Amino acid sequence: MASPEIVAVVLAIAYLLLAAREHIACWACAFISSAIYTFVFWDVSLLMESMLNIFYAVMAVVGWYEWRYGGSKRGGLSIGRLAYWQHICIILGALVLAGLNGWLMQRFTSAAWPFLDAFTTWASVLTTFLVIWKILENWLYWLVIDSISIYLYLDRGLYLTALLFAVYLVIAIFGYLHWRKLWLENKQNSV
Numbered sequence: 001m002a003s004p005e006i007v008a009v010v011l012a013i014a015y016l017l018l019a020a021r022e023h024i025a026c027w028a029c030a031f032i033s034s035a036i037y038t039f040v041f042w043d044v045s046l047l048m049e050s051m052l053n054i055f056y057a058v059m060a061v062v063g064w065y066e067w068r069y070g071g072s073k074r075g076g077l078s079i080g081r082l083a084y085w086q087h088i089c090i091i092l093g094a095l096v097l098a099g100l101n102g103w104l105m106q107r108f109t110s111a112a113w114p115f116l117d118a119f120t121t122w123a124s125v126l127t128t129f130l131v132i133w134k135i136l137e138n139w140l141y142w143l144v145i146d147s148i149s150i151y152l153y154l155d156r157g158l159y160l161t162a163l164l165f166a167v168y169l170v171i172a173i174f175g176y177l178h179w180r181k182l183w184l185e186n187k188q189n190s191v
Helices: 004-020 026-043 047-069 084-108 114-132 138-155 159-189
Strands: none
Touching (some): 004 026, 047 084, 047 114, 084 114, 114 138, 138 159
């Protein structure tokens, strides 16, 4: 029988590959993988990562709905971009939330790496909304988040998950390039 971490890793890779191709089935893989990871992370004292995966499971349902029925014409979303000031707000928001959350965890819990754990969690929460809304730059955010996550997982002995996030880095590059190509095509077709 496969370990829960292995099953979660396989489903997480499927999620990202399908998301990069804009395939709605990505959300089913995300839901199951996130449910499994909730328990995996709790067992290694990455408390915020565990909570994050509860959020991911809920957002998998929201993501499926938005990709299926969302958008201004209620016929699904197309890839879009944000203004620079919006990115600055997102980054500052993630840093402030992580600082406060990290301080609280350091003071009141036994969490490993409270500030990094909090940063990857809050940055992931905000970036998940960018995925749901099909914002092109979400892939760039994931490059930073996934790089930090690799360190956390190696430190906690989650070697398969660290490998998963190394694969995520590669997929995020291809996801960005693919979504950018689609965005440019859509932009040219709408002119």
